[in-house]
Amino acid sequence: MPIVRRSFVLLVNLIFFVAGSYVGSARALQGDQSVQTIEVTAKKYDFTPSLIRVKQGATVRLKVTASDRTHGFKIDIYPDGAKDKGRPGLVFTSTQECIKLEKNTPETVEFVAHTPGTYTFKCCVHCGFGHGHMKGQLIVEPTD
Numbered sequence: 210m211p212i213v214r215r216s217f218v219l220l221v222n223l224i225f226f227v228a229g230s231y232v233g234s235a236r237a238l239q240g241d242q243s244v245q246t247i248e249v250t251a252k253k254y255d256f257t258p259s260l261i262r263v264k265q266g267a268t269v270r271l272k273v274t275a276s277d278r279t280h281g282f283k284i285d286i287y288p289d290g291a292k293d294k295g296r297p298g299l300v301f302t303s304t305q306e307c308i309k310l311e312k313n314t315p316e317t318v319e320f321v322a323h324t325p326g327t328y329t330f331k332c333c334v335h336c337g338f339g340h341g342h343m344k345g346q347l348i349v350e351p352t353d
Contacts, residue, residue, distance in 0.1 A: 244319075249273045251280040251310055251332065254339035261347045263322050271318040275310035281334030282308045282318065284347060288326025298324030298349065307333035322349040 245267050250257045251274065263269050273282045286297035286305065299305075301320040308316050332343035 244268045244270050246270045246272060251275045251282065251343070252277045253337065254343045256330070256343065256345040259345035261345070263347065263349055265322055265325050265349055265352045267322050269320055269322055272315050273308070273310055273318060274315045275312050278312055278336060279334055280310045280332045280336050280343070282310055282316065282330060283333040284318070284328055284330035288324060288349070289329055291326070296323070298322070298326055299328060309334055325349045325351040
């Protein structure tokens with residue numbers, strides 16, 4: 210009897226382990242599906258798209274690639290004109306400083322868009338005469 214009972218307990222534990230692994234994998238896949246991925250190209254004095262719209266609460270992954278030369282990408286954690294600089298409107302998965310974009314080498318910027326508003330992004334690596342005009346906007350729209 211003890212061998213049968215031990216085998217039964219092992220079998221039940223194995224079933225729970227396999228079921229738990231399956232549920233964990235399914236949750237991980239669902240989490241990946243909820244990430245909004247947007248391809249962004251940086252080239253001589255502009256970003257394409259230069260206007261990006263996302264919903265409040267969305268997890269956003271920007272894949273930014275410089276197509277012609279070295280550029281940079283920087284976006285503030287607070288919406289434009291925010292008077293209170295307390296809680297960040299964009300929460301990044303890693304430190305968000307100036308990200309250097311080498312030609313044809315994609316860089317990933319990932320964040321959760323918490324606060325509605327307009328966030329200006331810009332080139333932060335001097336890239337020539339029109340560098341100061343190389344900007345775009347991320348608009349976080351409130352959920353309905």
